[in-house]
Amino acid sequence: MPQSKKRVVVTRKLPDPVETRMMELFSTVLNLSDEPMSRDQLAAAARDCDVLVPTVTDRIDGSLIEQAGERLKLIASFGTGVDHIDLRAAKARGITVTNTPGVLTEDTADMVMALILAVPRRLVEGNALITSGKWTGWAPTRMLGHRIHGKRLGIVGMGRIGQAVARRARGFGLSVHYHNRKPVHADIENELEATYWDNLDQMVGRMDILSLNCPHTPATYHLMNRRRLALMQPHAYVVNTARGEVVDQEALVEALKERRIAGAGLDVYEHEPEVASGLLDLDNVVLLPHMGSATIEGRQDMGDKVIINVKTFVDGHTPPDRVIETMF
Known part of the structure; x- marks a missing residue:
């Protein structure tokens, strides 16, 4: 499937260069207000996208994954931790999960x-x-x-x-x-x-x-x-x-x-x-207000990793930062 048709939903505002590049590569839906999505909004997004790009504050549990549409094949999380995602439920649905390790x-x-x-x-x-x-x-x-x-x-x-x-x-x-x-x-x-x-x-x-x-x-x-x-x-x-x-x-x-x-x-x-x-x-x-990784350089690097993971996936390859459930 041409990557231009891949619909990517981003749940929070990311650095401008990251959002611009994602708009160039994919059919991307941005969250310009940066207001956290409600559970209903997350569920609606999961039902109508190929790739969901959540952050560590978005709870992607088994119930929400069950509501996801057949299109959803990748959860490309913007963050290192994956405790907010039910990895077993994602695996059972054939959904790949990636994160952004190393850059923070x-x-x-x-x-x-x-x-x-x-x-x-x-x-x-x-x-x-x-x-x-x-x-x-x-x-x-x-x-x-x-x-x-x-x-x-x-x-x-x-x-x-x-x-x-x-x-x-x-x-x-x-x-x-x-x-x-x-x-x-x-x-x-x-x-x-x-x-x-x-x-x-x-x-x-x-x-x-x-x-x-x-x-x-x-x-x-x-x-x-x-x-x-x-x-x-x-x-x-x-x-x-x-x-x-x-x-x-x-x-x-x-x-x-x-x-x-x-x-x-x-x-x-x-x-x-x-x-x-x-x-x-x-x-x-x-x-402190959860700012340990809050540097301009770090956020940019995280976004670059998300893009690489999504681009690799839509091109039919295994993303470099694929999370293996048994690792955790």
């Missing part, structure tokens, strides 16, 4: 390090003190935070992003530890001077800073639950730039309120865009 690694790792610095050193509190006009000058015991150099960093999920975080952490003098489904290659472990922990509980209880960099899967849902948060040391910090569902948000709020852990840096939340009111009232957290 450095951007996300930069944000992890920013949070690792911001929370212990109280950067946001310091900025608020200045902007409130309440700063009265330097004093020996005011705005004291914790030193980063020499501390132990535990990385949960040593994939591309975890390894990029480890490289940055070494530059700040942090001791790198990690938990993964299996150890990384010995060459990588040696390069990063990283210590592997097979037992997550044991690692959690011995780290000064915990960075969550694993995908959200059934196995990682509430990985940091009430029991594991209780294992953390009182002076320890947790940083989450992965997925909000990896942490039991209610248990985290309790631990922070009761000062059972020192603080947290969060870029993702369990019920986005809602942020638990308990978090908003705390002074030992830094809260």
Whole structure:
């Protein structure tokens, strides 16, 4: 079938160059308002397109996939995570799923390090003190935070992003530890001077800073639950730039309120865009609006990957970023 006849529906506004190229290559329906599509709108789009281009905030579950028309053969997600898509249901319907891996690694790792610095050193509190006009000058015991150099960093999920975080952490003098489904290659472990922990509980209880960099899967849902948060040391910090569902948000709020852990840096939340009111009232957290990958360059690269995946698919070939359900 000529690719000019392929109907592609994009659920959110993408960078202008990406949308322009998609209009050139396909019969593309854009979302110019950038308002999130309702479930009914998503279902209608899935019934009347060959390719759906959703984002990580669009829930493409089994029920919605069942409503899809026979035309829908590709879900080309604009994002790395695929926990918003029912991969089994898509496979059962013969629908290919692709994502955009690799291009956000450095951007996300930069944000992890920013949070690792911001929370212990109280950067946001310091900025608020200045902007409130309440700063009265330097004093020996005011705005004291914790030193980063020499501390132990535990990385949960040593994939591309975890390894990029480890490289940055070494530059700040942090001791790198990690938990993964299996150890990384010995060459990588040696390069990063990283210590592997097979037992997550044991690692959690011995780290000064915990960075969550694993995908959200059934196995990682509430990985940091009430029991594991209780294992953390009182002076320890947790940083989450992965997925909000990896942490039991209610248990985290309790631990922070009761000062059972020192603080947290969060870029993702369990019920986005809602942020638990308990978090908003705390002074030992830094809260960001899911912006870990939000760079102009990163968004452009993501769009380019989507285009390559769609173009390859409509030309009758296997897309380079096809997601295999069994991988997750």
